[in-house]
Amino acid sequence: DSGVTQTPKHLITATGQRVTLRCSPRSGDLSVYWYQQSLDQGLQFLIHYYNGEERAKGNILERFSAQQFPDLHSELNLSSLELGDSALYFCASSGTNVYGYTFGSGTRLTVV
Amino acid sequence: AQTVTQSQPEMSVQEAETVTLSCTYDTSESDYYLFWYKQPPSRQMILVIRQEAYKQQNATENRFSVNFQKAAKSFSLKISDSQLGDAAMYFCAYRSEYGNKLVFGAGTILRVKS
Numbered sequence: 001d002s003g004v005t006q007t008p009k010h011l012i013t014a015t016g017q018r019v020t021l022r023c024s025p026r027s028g029d030l031s032v033y034w035y036q037q038s039l040d041q042g043l044q045f046l047i048h049y050y051n052g053e054e055r056a057k058g059n060i061l062e063r064f065s066a067q068q069f070p071d072l073h074s075e076l077n078l079s080s081l082e083l084g085d086s087a088l089y090f091c092a093s094s095g096t097n098v099y100g101y102t103f104g105s106g107t108r109l110t111v112v
Numbered sequence: 113a114q115t116v117t118q119s120q121p122e123m124s125v126q127e128a129e130t131v132t133l134s135c136t137y138d139t140s141e142s143d144y145y146l147f148w149y150k151q152p153p154s155r156q157m158i159l160v161i162r163q164e165a166y167k168q169q170n171a172t173e174n175r176f177s178v179n180f181q182k183a184a185k186s187f188s189l190k191i192s193d194s195q196l197g198d199a200a201m202y203f204c205a206y207r208s209e210y211g212n213k214l215v216f217g218a219g220t221i222l223r224v225k226s
Binding site: 031033042045048050055056058090092094100101102103105106 | 207212214
C-alpha cells in the first residue's frame with residue numbers, strides 16, 4: 001500500500017456519460033497530481049493541485065475538470081465521455097521534498 | 113518544454129545477468145531531478161531510483177544504479193543480477209527544479225528470461 005488511495009479501481013461506462021474519480025493523498029502530502037496513461041500516449045500530465053489551489057495544467061481536455069477539497073482529497077471529473085478517454089488514470093501525491101511522487105494504484109476507465 | 117526519450121521499446125535479459133536501459137532528455141535548465149519508475153503487471157508505479165542534477169555521483173539503490181551524463185543529457189539505468197520480479201515497464205522521468213510535474217518517457221518493457 002503506497003498510502004495514496006484511488007477509487008474506484010475499475011469503471012465501465014457508456015459514451016456521453018460523466019464519471020468522477022477520487023483520490024486521497026498520502027498523509028501529510030499537500031500536492032495531488034493527475035495523470036492519464038493510455039496505450040498510445042504513455043503517461044500524460046493532466047493537472048496539479050496544491051493545498052486546494054490549482055497550480056499547473058497539462059494536456060487536460062475541457063470536458064475534464066478537477067478539484068481538491070479542504071481535507072486534501074481530490075476528484076477528477078470526466079464528462080461527455082468518448083471511446084478515446086478509455087485509459088488508466090493515476091493520482092499521485094507529494095510533500096515538500098522533491099523525491100518523486102507516490103502514486104496510487106490507478107483507476108481503469110473503460111468507455112463502451 | 114522538456115522532453116524525455118526512451119529509445120528501446122523492449123529489452124530482454126537472462127536471469128542473473130545485467131541490463132542497461134537508456135534514457136535521454138532535453139532541457140535548457142541546469143537544476144532538475146531525474147527518476148526511474150517501474151510499472152509491473154499490477155500497473156502500480158514504483159519509484160526505483162532518483163538523481164539530482166547537481167550531484168556528480170551516480171545514484172545507487174541495491175541492484176539498481178544509474179549512469180548520469182549531464183553534458184550528454186543521458187540517464188541510463190543498470191540492473192544487475194536481474195531477477196524475474198524485475199520484469200516490468202520502466203519509465204524515465206524528468207522534474208524541473210522549479211516545477212512539480214513529472215515528464216515521462218514512453219517506457220521500455222523489460223522481459224527477464226529464466
